[in-house]
Amino acid sequence: xxxxxxxxxxxxxxxxxRVTITCRASQSFTNWLAWYQQKPGKAPKLLIYKAxxxxxxxxxxxxxxxxxxxxxxxxxxxxxxxxxxxxxxQYDSYPRTFGQGTKVEIK
Amino acid sequence: xxxxxxxxxxxxxxGGSLRLSCAxxxxxFSTYSMNWVRxxxxxxxxxxxxxxxxxxxxxxxxxxxxxxxxxxxNAKNSLxxxxxxxxxxxxxxYYCVREVSPPYCSSTSCYIDYWGQGTLVTVSx
Numbered sequence: 749x750x751x752x753x754x755x756x757x758x759x760x761x762x763x764x765x766r767v768t769i770t771c772r773a774s775q776s777f778t779n780w781l782a783w784y785q786q787k788p789g790k791a792p793k794l795l796i797y798k799a800x801x802x803x804x805x806x807x808x809x810x811x812x813x814x815x816x817x818x819x820x821x822x823x824x825x826x827x828x829x830x831x832x833x834x835x836x837x838q839y840d841s842y843p844r845t846f847g848q849g850t851k852v853e854i855k
Numbered sequence: 856x857x858x859x860x861x862x863x864x865x866x867x868x869x870g871g872s873l874r875l876s877c878a879x880x881x882x883x884f885s886t887y888s889m890n891w892v893r894x895x896x897x898x899x900x901x902x903x904x905x906x907x908x909x910x911x912x913x914x915x916x917x918x919x920x921x922x923x924x925x926x927x928x929n930a931k932n933s934l935x936x937x938x939x940x941x942x943x944x945x946x947x948x949y950y951c952v953r954e955v956s957p958p959y960c961s962s963t964s965c966y967i968d969y970w971g972q973g974t975l976v977t978v979s980x
Contacts, residue, residue, distance in 0.1 A: 780964040784900075791950060791970035792900065797960075803968075835900055839966050842914045844890075844902040 750775055750838050754847035760855045767823040769850045771836035776816040780840040783812055783821045786849075787832040795834075796821065828854055857881040857969045859951045864974030871941050871978070877934040877951030877971060885909075885929035888954045888965065891936050893947035894973070903949070904936065908956075919945075941978045948973040 751774035761767050771781070779799035784792035794803045796812035799819055809824045823830055831854055836847040863875040875891070891903040904925040905914040913925055924937040934951055951971040960966060 778964070780961075780966070782966040784967075786900075791972055793970070794966070794968050797955075797966045797968075837900070837902075837967070839964050842905065843916050844905075846900040846902065849899045 749843055750777060750841060750845055752836055752838055752845050752847040754834075754836060754850050756850060757848065758851045758853070760853045761826050762855045763826055763828060765826045767826050767830075767852065769821045769834055769836075769852075771814075771819045771821070771847050773817045773819075773838060777838060777840035779815050779819075780838060781812075781814070781819050782837045782839060783810075784835045784837065785830075785832050786835065792835065823852075826852075826854070857953065859953065859969060859971035861949065861951050861971045861974035864949065864976045866977045866979065867941055868980050869942060869978055872937070872939045873941065873976060875936040875938065875949055875951075875974060875976070879932045879934065879951075879953070882953070884932040887956055889927060889934045890952045890954065890967065891925060891934075892950045892952050892967070892970075893945075893976075894950070895944075895947040898947075901947075906934070938976070941976075943978050946976060946978045948975050 753772045755770050781799045783796040786792040795806050800812045811822050833849045833851045835849050858880045860878045867873050888907045890905045906925045922940045926935045950973045952967045953969040954965040955968045
């Protein structure tokens with residue numbers, strides 16, 4: 749199984765800050781990686797697929813990069829609406845696995 | 856508009872059974888692979904099971920293999936999860952989720968693009 753490890757677990761930043769979340773995989777795989785945002789009490793929402801492709805309708809301040817075992821999600825200018833928990837997920841093989849999540853807060 | 860509406864959750868005793876349903880609308884259900892993903896209270900996301908569009912391929916997480924059965928009825932635009940021998944650690948919100956289809960992904964590696972609102976399953980005596 750591919751284990752996904754996110755860091756940090758919690759992140760507190762100011763509005764307008766650049767924020768980066770890292771997702772590391774226990775083994776290398778093609779760029780079949782997605783990022784999801786989950787707001788409290790809601791279902792997750794797709795932000796990024798294939799490591800760096802922005803889902804339609806998602807603000808351009810979100811971007812993804814990386815390959816093999818290290819991937820990043822960047823928010824170029826943090827907004828109040830970005831508060832929530834972010835998950836990476838590999839869809840290269842079964843079982844599909846998620847990172848443990850990164851909670852983003854406004855300072 | 857794509858809609859996935861789960862039902863069937865509730866309180867069940869350890870060792871009991873429950874059947875979850877997911878009613879799909881707004882897309883051609885029979886051409887999409889589907890999954891169940893769960894989230895224990897205050898915890899992260901855990902993939903549970905996958906079923907291909909024609910039910911030819913089915914996969915399970917080790918944590919539920921032998922106890923849960925995924926199925927679908929394309930004529931009724933519905934996805935199901937039969938859960939037997941339930942344990943306290945199965946307590947979670949269960950989400951019905953859709954995968955995109957080729958050519959927007961590879962034949963074996965497709966990402967989740969839509970999630971239902973979830974249904975809560977509580978296993979407790």
